[in-house]
């Protein structure tokens with residue numbers, strides 16, 4: 001399901017997009033490609049696109065592999081929502097999986113609960129490094145929401161519109 005709402009007003013650009021998909025690994029590529037396409041009208045640099053794709057990819061992979069323990073099923077859904085306000089992108093990735101007991105610990109570099117799957121434990125560190133803001137909300141048994149913000153250098157472009 002894809003829902004797109006767009007409007008622009010004076011010098012403000014606003015756009016929103018929401019998707020939901022099943023927790024299967026193929027959809028990690030779908031999610032990062034969708035977000036990259038969503039920001040394209042704002043003229044992001046290649047580096048900005050690459051940062052965003054990496055962060056989305058890590059968050060979606062976590063939802064699939066950790067949140068739903070890699071199990072496919074009609075109820076195992078990942079929600080992705082994106083919003084642009086002027087030159088700021090907000091991305092949210094949500095699952096209703098197992099949740100995280102100790103968020104601070106989970107966010108430590110190299111920490112992983114799945115070393116057997118060759119996880120590097122660097123997912124949250126990458127999200128933090130490549131985005132301007134990262135917030136993780138989680139409740140054991142309820143699921144996890146990852147909220148990220150990326151500022152794009154397009155202010156001058158908007159001013160020329």
Ligand SMILES: Nc1ncnc2c1ncn2[C@@H]1O[C@H](COP(=O)(O)OP(=O)(O)O)[C@@H](O)[C@H]1O
Nearest residue numbers: 062063066067106112113119120121123124144
């Ligand atoms: N969506 C999620 N649901 C449940 N646990 C999660 C989720 N995302 C991350 N985690 C927990 O946080 C740990 C660290 O995540 P991350 O930094 O991406 O490393 P990795 O994915 O390599 O284990 C994971 O090993 C897992 O225990």
Ligand SMILES: [Mg+2]
Nearest residue numbers: 058062123124
């Ligand atoms: Mg990870």
